[in-house]
Amino acid sequence: MTRLKHYIEYLFVRFLYWLLGTFPEWMMRAVARFLAFIMRFVIHYRSTVIDVNLELAFPEKSKAERKQIKNKFYYHIALFFLEFIRGPKVTDQYLEERIIIEDDTALKKYIGKPVLLVSGHIGEFNLWLMLMVKYLGTHLNVIFKDQRNPYTSQMNVDFRYACGQKPIFSKGAIKKCIELLEAKEYIGFLNDQNPWDRGINVNFFGHEAPTMKGLAIFKEQFDYPILQGYVVRDEQKGMYRFWINELEIEKSDDQETYYKNILQASNDHLEAAVKRFPDQYLWSHRRWRIEYHELEKL
Template sequence: MHFLAYILIYPILWLVSILPFRLLYAVSDGLFVLIYHIIGYRKKVVKENLKLAFPHKSDAELNKIRKKFYHHLCDMVLESIKSLTISEADMKKRFTFTNIEVIQQLEDENRSIALMCAHYGSWEWIFILQTYMKNQGYAIYKRLANKYFDGLVKRIRAKYNSHLITTKETIPVLMQLKKEGKVTICGFVSDQSPKAERAFHWNEFMGITVPVHTGAEMLAKKLDMSVVFFGVKKLKRGFYETTFTTLAYHPNEYPDYAITDRFLDLVEAQINEAPEYYLWTHKRWKHRDKVPAEYQKNV
């Protein structure tokens, strides 16, 4: 069944991917009408999240952000499909870096890098970063149920010397690479909610105390990886600009969770500047009523 789904859907995805961008975004506009006005995909979740994050904004302001978010979400879906066939030159034109030297300097100093980001702007095209680097890149991801589409996603990333590894594979793979003396860069999308009962740390995010993923920081300390945040700014439709911020050169010089908290501060700054580009469909604040006693003072 999985193979049948793959051979039926893949040709459609490929045909969409070869559309020129003007037509691609026309398809995105049609998709917006479908998921926003007809299906209403997660509209209740998005509305609740926006109210929680921006309690002082009016309903009119929140509705404006919500519609802009859905337009951006549809663009992201189509841009992800475009990754199938987009050329390296075109991607470099559309996903640029303001200070690539930050990453290149760390690489020249034989520092492995834990690259932290949020579900903000565009994280799909960050893999073009590998074309500016000598060493191999890895990204943590959740394996797709359909092994054929899972393999397709891996092949797309591998075009730029990036490789996807699951959460369970992360520690053994990176530890083995360190043992072999290899310098790597590993990407972590660290803004979503962990399970409350497994959280080691809680802190405020958009003014609400929530459990926080600390895996990137803890792994960076274990393997002595420099920690870098990449922030994304959407310049216009289909064009993004990325800026790197070094959070820690030697992470073990920082108290536990200080790096993670700084990461959250930078994510908040992005959201406050242009909230429509954050991924509001996830239930980021679903554990806000389970705050442990030791963190109650932050509520």
């Protein structure tokens, strides 16, 4: 019975991906506005989490300003989902025509050399992954969480391959990443996941934020340069913007201090990007070390 249920779910998801993938851009934006309205005013998708996060990040802003960011965020996340589905159809020509390159000096400097590539849950991070594939001229390994439904899980694996990405399953990911880095393969990290008690606490918008320590482990072991960048949407121009920089890490003989320096540098870089494009960060993400579940009950 479970297998049949999974297969029906898979057929529905596959049909949905096909249908939405046929929409022209103007229709995608119209659908995104509709979905944003549903999430914001009908189902109130993670409304409390978003409110709490925005107040933590921007206490200096008025309630009206934070409300405006919240409303724009719902539109952003809806449009991101629709654009994500189009991933396999995105060509190099599309990337060249639609992305404004603000700064790619660091990336060009290290082409053909081993690096650690980092982004965060801001803007069009799936486009960022595809842009990295274009620059590098080879596939990019990405950490991938397996799903309970084997059919949709395999569909997502195939989807990643079609986008030039090679999935690394989250179970045993650190060991696999070390093997890949030893072979000088490229890995793309989204380093603002909240691992709770399995991470290292560093500052993000003035508050303690548990941060995955994999990046710090890999930096210490291989000492590859860390390049961190983003692709964000420029609504006024109907384009995207891309920039990437090499992180400057303060050295330390103490491992714990060095790990914190690495992760703090990454968080600081992301924070600067979020301040620039506040409506395009994943505010529905439980980022900080607070009891979100208790707050959602209020």
